[in-house]
Amino acid sequence: MANATIRDVAREAAVSVASVSRVLNGHSNVRPETRRKIEDVAARLGYFPHAGARNLSTSRAHAIGVVLPDLHGEFFSEALRGMDRAASERGLHLLLSNLHDGERAVEMLHTMRGRVDGLVIMAPHIDPDRLLAGLPPSIPSILVNCATSRDDCPTLRVDNFGGAAAMVRHLVSRGRRGIVHVSGPTSNVEARARIDGYEAAMVEAGLTPRVLIGDFMEEAGAAAAAEILRAPDGVDAIFAANDMMAIGALIALRDAGVAIPDQIAVAGFDDIPLARLISPSLTTMRVDIADIGARAIARLADAIAGTPDHRLELSTPELMIRDTTKTSPRQSGEKQGKAR
Amino acid sequence: MANATIRDVAREAAVSVASVSRVLNGHSNVRPETRRKIEDVAARLGYFPHAGARNLSTSRAHAIGVVLPDLHGEFFSEALRGMDRAASERGLHLLLSNLHDGERAVEMLHTMRGRVDGLVIMAPHIDPDRLLAGLPPSIPSILVNCATSRDDCPTLRVDNFGGAAAMVRHLVSRGRRGIVHVSGPTSNVEARARIDGYEAAMVEAGLTPRVLIGDFMEEAGAAAAAEILRAPDGVDAIFAANDMMAIGALIALRDAGVAIPDQIAVAGFDDIPLARLISPSLTTMRVDIADIGARAIARLADAIAGTPDHRLELSTPELMIRDTTKTSPRQSGEKQGKAR
DNA sequence: CTGCTTGATGTAACCGGTTACATCAATCAA
DNA sequence: TTGATTGATGTAACCGGTTACATCAAGCAG
CATH class of the missing domain: 1.10.260.40 (lambda repressor-like DNA-binding domains)
Structure with a gap:
């Protein structure tokens, strides 16, 4: 036996x-x-x-610990895909660990000591400074999409601010002026950055920002659309902080008989596969999550090999223009003819 | 340090x-x-x-190895989600490992010895008997969606045959007679079972099966639709072996101006999130993949704890009737009026 | 024939924990 | 007083590998 x-x-x-x-x-x-x-x-x-015994005597585990909040949603599974690819290229395994509450979080990280050679930490919902403070200094780590004030830990982050601003500029270039932002929960760092980027670009364009706070779920998008329909107030574009909310809004608008994009343009963020497939197809900022995951592993592998690494690396999302913002706005029905 | x-x-x-x-x-x-x-x-x-040292002396790794072909597609990430949930409930970690070619596969499994307490093997594309033959007998394993002739290894499988047959019966009940099946690659066990279920139900209904071989990718569905449009030949329903191909077909038909479902009904398999969101929404067989993953972990945990387990467990998919098969067929345009 | 180099092989310490068993002091019944 | 019991603590073997160093035989130059 x-x-x-x-x-x-x-x-x-x-x-x-x-x-x-x-x-x-x-x-x-x-x-x-x-x-x-x-x-x-x-x-x-x-x-x-016996791999365990070998690990012990060589003090190399040939594994990377991946710490993430929950596998829910395409985001993390995409990231995982990229990491997995990069890891198996290098003969590394991935050790998954869920991080629900912040309390057991630090303890959890230590559970990993001695079984992984490095750590990828994705925790947009947990205070990363506290996390890092408890981190064993002997194990190389990289933060992905965490807000941290410390600059002594390698970090990989999506340029949410720049991406949101770019989307606003795109909408403005299409003649939109009443651009409403449907945000994620304000406790989420990424959601915050997108709000900030939106507001900055709006101000820059001489427009007044208007933010409806959502929660990244489809229903929040629908609710935002409903609210806008109740008081249109010159709104000619909805920019949601992620695609799921954009799609929620899209469907709600479509069901309400609003012409998209003629009457109201819609834009999202992330470029999930669905964005391309829904009709009308959704304009969005493409975030190459798998690539970010792969790069996290690559940098970690370098760090393990001895290359020091304390940089912050930003991944710039790419504007994907699709049907929901294809045209300029058209005044609906009997309103004033060609006034701005 | x-x-x-x-x-x-x-x-x-x-x-x-x-x-x-x-x-x-x-x-x-x-x-x-x-x-x-x-x-x-x-x-x-x-x-x-040091967790590694502890593992060595207690010979318990508190980890389950998960062996899968590729994280591509929603299927595996969903399964992973379920496993992750069940594993963290039990204080277990998940050690991921990609299994590309069959050659290094057995070797790969042994890499796991000493670092995991059990193994979940999902490899519909690899000959599982060969895999099992090389498996260390000392480590409990469970096969998920593998075709194996051996009955001495715990197995968890989707009832692909029954699911495909149920879908055919549904289409027939809606008055469809020209039902074409777009299959997955015939080397894939699941694809084979779905073909078999389709054919059996067609024969049972007195209809002639017609299979177009695809590869589970969106493009294959589009290609199949194109081929059908070239020679319609009485086709009034396309049943794809997975949702991605169904969606590919759906979009291709829609772009060609075919009325769905009036002219041609479309059905898929898996019930990926997209299926509900696309319009018209897609009829499909729901496979609760996350649940299958969770059950795999649960059974493995029992086996590790000492409960012997050699059963084959089947998970029955559920028919989700949506817009793409809502109505009965309507003869298109100037063809013979109310024949049949 | 001697001394040195070279290559194959063996010995035993080590990685960092766990744990069976030994030890020892304190408590207590006889 | 003494032997048995109990509870806390220490010693050292063990888990299953790796590897520095020791050993030893063969080959070879002088």
């Missing part, structure tokens, strides 16, 4: 454990016939080295 | 490693003042136990 150990193999092959270890690790200084004998015995005994 | 060890703590607190270990693991037989002294020293030194 229990597996054979290296000592079993050594005994059976009448050699020392050192020779077996050398054969297993492909060292060259072993006589061919000895090597063959050991290989034969290992095969006969169905021997495979 | 390097972290403190249990011996450092013992020396500093002037006690033995055994006492430190006892305190760490919450054993009761330690004098309160000794306990406090040790806790103080541990905190002062920033000591946290």
Whole structure:
């Protein structure tokens, strides 16, 4: 039942454990016939080295710990996909760990010590400074989309501010003036940055910002659309802080018979697969999450190899112009003819 | 730099490693003042136990290895979500590992020995018997959606045959007769089972099966739709082996001006989130993948705890009737009026 | 034939925990 | 007083690998 150990193999092959270890690790200084004998015995005994023991003696786990809040939503699974790709290229495994509450969070991180060589931390909802303070300094880490004031930890972040501003400028260039932002929860760092970018670009364009606070869920988008329909007030564009809310708004507007984009333009953020498939297709800021995940792993692998790394790296989202913002606004029905 | 060890703590607190270990693991037989002294020293030194070493001596890794082909698509990320949930409930971590080619597959599995307590294997594209043959018998495993002839390994599988047959019966009940199946790659076990279920139900209904072989990708669905449009041949329903292909077909038909579902009905399999959101919304067989993942972990946890488990468990997909099959077919345009 | 180099192999310490067992002092019944 | 019991603590083996260093035989120059 229990597996054979290296000592079993050594005994059976009448050699020392050192020779077996050398054969297993492909060292060259072993006589061919000895090597063959050991290989034969290992095969006969169905021997495979115990990775845990190997980790302990080499103090390399060949694994990266990935700490994230919840796998819900496309965001994290995409990130995971990118990490997984980058990790398996480098012969690394990924050790997943959920981080629900902030209380057990630090403790959880320590659980990882000795089983991973590095840590990717994605926790937009947890105070990262507290997290970092409790972090074992001996284990290289990288923060992904965390707001931290500390600059002594490698960080990878989406340029949410710049992306939101770029979207506003796009809408303005299409002649939109009444641009409402449907935001994420203000406790979320990313949501905050997008609000700030939106407001900055609005002010820059001489327009008055108007923010409806949402929660990144489809329903919040629908609710925002409903509120806008109740008091249109010159609104000719809805810019949601993520695609799901944009889609919620889109469907609500469509159901209410509003012409998109002629009457009201809609824009999102993230470019989830759905954005391209829904009709009318959704203009959005593409965030290449898988790429960010892959880069996190790459940087971590470098850090583990010894390259020091304390940089903040920003990933710039890309504007994807689709049907929901294709045209300039058209005054609806009997309102004043061609006034601005 | 390097972290403190249990011996450092013992020396500093002037006690033995055994006492430190006892305190760490919450054993009761330690004098309160000794306990406090040790806790103080541990905190002062920033000591946290090395999980790898602990694993080695207890031979419990508190981790489940998850072996899957590729994170692509919603399928695996959903499964992962369910597993993650079930695992963190039980204090287990998930160790991910990609399994691309079949060659390095067995080797890969052994890489896991000593770092996981059990294995979830999802590999619809790899010959599972070969996989199992090379599997270390000492490590409990469960196969998810694998075709295997062996019945000595716990297995969890979607009833693809039954699901496909149920979908055909639904279409037939809606008056469809020219039902084409767009399949997945025939090397894939799940695709095969869906083909078989489709064919069986068609024959049962006295209809002639017609299968177009696809590859589970959106484009394959579009291509199948194009082919059908080239030679309609009485086709009034497309049943794709997964939702992505169904959506590909849906969009292609819509772009070609085909009325859905009046002229051609469309159905998929999986019920990805997109299915509900696209318009017209897609009829499909709901597979609760997250639940399957969670059950895999649960059964594995039981097996690790000692409960023997050699059952095959089938998960029955549920028919989700949406817009793409809502109505009965209507003859298009100037064709024969109310024939049939 | 001697001394030195070289390559293959073995010995044992080490990685950092856990834990069976030994030890020892204190308590208590006889 | 003494032997048994109990509870706290220490010692050292063990988990299963890796590897620095020791050992030893063979090859070879002088």
